[in-house]
Amino acid sequence: MNAEDAKLVCECQYLGLEKEGLTAGTNPNVVGVGIGHKTVRGQPTEEMAVKVYVKQKLHPLLVKDGEVIPDEIEGVSTDIEEAGEFSIWRPMPPVYQRKVRPAMGGLSIGHYAISAGTLGCLVRSEGAEYILSNNHVLANENRGVEGDPILQPGRFDGGKTEKDVLARLDTYVALDPEGANVVDCAIALPFVAQDVSPDILNIGRLRGSRDAALDEKVQKSGRTTRVTNGAVTDVNATIRVGYATGSYIFQDQIVIRGERGSFSSGGDSGAVIEAYDNAAVGLLFAGSPFFTVANKMTNVEKALDAKVV
Amino acid sequence: MRANFPSKVVAGHSLVGFIVRHSIGLPMASVEEVKRRHEVRLMKTPGVVGVGIGRKDGKDCIRVYVKDDSPRTLAALPQNLEDVEVEIVVSGPFKAL
Numbered sequence: 368m369n370a371e372d373a374k375l376v377c378e379c380q381y382l383g384l385e386k387e388g389l390t391a392g393t394n395p396n397v398v399g400v401g402i403g404h405k406t407v408r409g410q411p412t413e414e415m416a417v418k419v420y421v422k423q424k425l426h427p428l429l430v431k432d433g434e435v436i437p438d439e440i441e442g443v444s445t446d447i448e449e450a451g452e453f454s455i456w457r458p459m460p461p462v463y464q465r466k467v468r469p470a471m472g473g474l475s476i477g478h479y480a481i482s483a484g485t486l487g488c489l490v491r492s493e494g495a496e497y498i499l500s501n502n503h504v505l506a507n508e509n510r511g512v513e514g515d516p517i518l519q520p521g522r523f524d525g526g527k528t529e530k531d532v533l534a535r536l537d538t539y540v541a542l543d544p545e546g547a548n549v550v551d552c553a554i555a556l557p558f559v560a561q562d563v564s565p566d567i568l569n570i571g572r573l574r575g576s577r578d579a580a581l582d583e584k585v586q587k588s589g590r591t592t593r594v595t596n597g598a599v600t601d602v603n604a605t606i607r608v609g610y611a612t613g614s615y616i617f618q619d620q621i622v623i624r625g626e627r628g629s630f631s632s633g634g635d636s637g638a639v640i641e642a643y644d645n646a647a648v649g650l651l652f653a654g655s656p657f658f659t660v661a662n663k664m665t666n667v668e669k670a671l672d673a674k675v676v
Numbered sequence: 677m678r679a680n681f682p683s684k685v686v687a688g689h690s691l692v693g694f695i696v697r698h699s700i701g702l703p704m705a706s707v708e709e710v711k712r713r714h715e716v717r718l719m720k721t722p723g724v725v726g727v728g729i730g731r732k733d734g735k736d737c738i739r740v741y742v743k744d745d746s747p748r749t750l751a752a753l754p755q756n757l758e759d760v761e762v763e764i765v766v767s768g769p770f771k772a773l
Contacts, residue, residue: 484773503772551772581731601739603708604728605715609771616719622728636773655725655741656768 370402373417373443381419381436394434396421398453405446417443420450463568463590464524469561470533472639473568473588475520476500478507478536479528483521485590485637487650488573489565490554492673497554498534498563499667499675500637501652505553506539508612513537517555521590523634533562540670542610547618550662550670551652565676569594570641576664576675578602579621579640579648586643587651589635597623597630597659599648606660608653619666621649623659630659639664639675647675707736710758714738723749725770732763741767 379386381397398420405416419436424447427435436445464475464483476486476498484504489496498517502508505517518526519533539553557563566572570588579585579599586596601622608615623630623640631638631654640649640661649661668674705713707729715727718740726741738760742749745766756762 501772601728601730603711604726604739604741605711605719606726606728606741606770607719609769611772620728622726631773633773651773653770653772655770658741658767658770659773660770 370415370417370443373440374400374402376440377417377419377445394436396423396430396434397436398422398450403446405444406448414444416446419445419447420453421447422450422452424449460524461593463593464520466520466526466531469564470498470519470557471564471566471568472573473570473590473593475524475526475590475634476504476533476637477518477521477523477526478505478511479516479518479522479526479532480507480510481521482523483526483590483634485635485651486519487637487639488567488647489563489676490668490671490673491676492554492671495556496560496563496676497537497556497673499552499554499639499650499671499673501551501650502539502542502553503551503610503652504637505536505555508610509539509541510612511536511539511553524590533557538671542612542615544613544615547605547616549617549619549666550650551617552650552662552667552671554671554673567639567641571645573639573641573647573675574645576647576668577642578663578665579642583648584626584643585623585640585648587631587635587638587640589631589638589651591632591634592629595630596626598626600624600658604660606653608660617653617660617662619663621661621663623649623661624657625659629656630654705758707738707760710760711738714757718753721749721752724753725767730763730765732761735761737761737763739763739765741765741770743767743769 377400378384381394383393401418404411405414472488487499515536516532517534520526534555534557604620638651647664653660728739730739
């Protein structure tokens with residue numbers, strides 16, 4: 368009898384698949400059956416064997432009567448392999464969505480009540496260093512109060528208030544539903560200064576801030592679409608933006624178009640828009656299917672009385 | 677290319693005050709000023725989600741971002757404002773990310 372037939376017998380007896388002339392049964396420890404080289408003391412041999420994958424490999428004396436897998440099935444050797452339990456493949460989330468200390472620009476972050484946004488960069492104000500992102504990321508669209516916990520990673524990426532609190536909400540520029548807004552920004556104070564770094568993930572250090580020129584090439588590092596490149600297509604835009612709490616008008620914004628496909632997506636809010644000389648030129652906060660909108664970094668610095676580190 | 681003549685006639689009809697400015701030799705208004713004067717009205721036009729400044733054929737232009745290319749929205753928008761060309765861009769709606 369060949370290995371193929373022996374395998375069919377195993378499938379019937381251990382996994383409960385139908386086979387003519389045999390009664391189907393199941394073995395709770397068996398998770399799979401296959402065909403491969405028989406392994407002896409860790410070395411594969413020429414002999415083909417029926418592979419029986421088990422959750423846990425035990426000494427035959429410890430296995431319940433009737434659940435022991437024989438050395439041979441229909442004249443074909445068996446080879447028992449410990450496989451653990453098979454499950455659907457869940458890839459490790461990208462580093463952008465994991466807990467990282469020191470935390471840096473580009474990583475997932477958020478007020479404890481929101482889903483997740485992006486940590487922009489560090490800013491200095493009156494000698495202290497703060498984390499910069501959007502109001503709607505750190506202050507939950509005006510609903511946050513001073514001292515609220517800020518999680519890294521954000522709640523949507525598994526951040527928990529018991530173990531992932533990085534900072535406390537400090538100051539936000541309120542969003543105005545009536546008049547024109549210029550910035551959507553907020554700062555949070557890290558509990559431990561060593562838990563944050565002025566780097567931007569996969570880009571490096573910032574070199575100050577300035578305004579972007581029309582058609583200038585820019586890049587950003589953000590939680591969802593990671594590092595992307597684009598060009599500034601408008602440096603004086605007035606845009607109506609939809610939020611969870613309503614729609615707000617923003618003036619003096621920059622508009623960016625991605626170089627290859629989308630420049631940003633949900634969760635990238637708060638990312639710093641950087642020119643190719645590493646100057647911070649914008650703070651990403653909104654987008655349409657074709658464009659990304661950012662506050663001018665110079666306006667953000669003015670509104671918060673802070674400077675990019 | 678559209679001939680210059682018809683568009684001038686349109687501008688002359690709708691923007692009498694501006695023509696007077698020209699006739700007494702004042703410099704032409706900057707695109708920023710033109711945008712500021714018209715953006716509140718443009719933003720109230722149904723379907724318009726943004727007003728900005730772009731570049732078209734080497735010249736600055738007023739850019740109007742619209743939610744979709746519905747004929748009603750397009751028909752409600754001018755082709756130029758105070759001699760500055762208007763470019764319509766279908767951006768889709770803007771949302772906080």
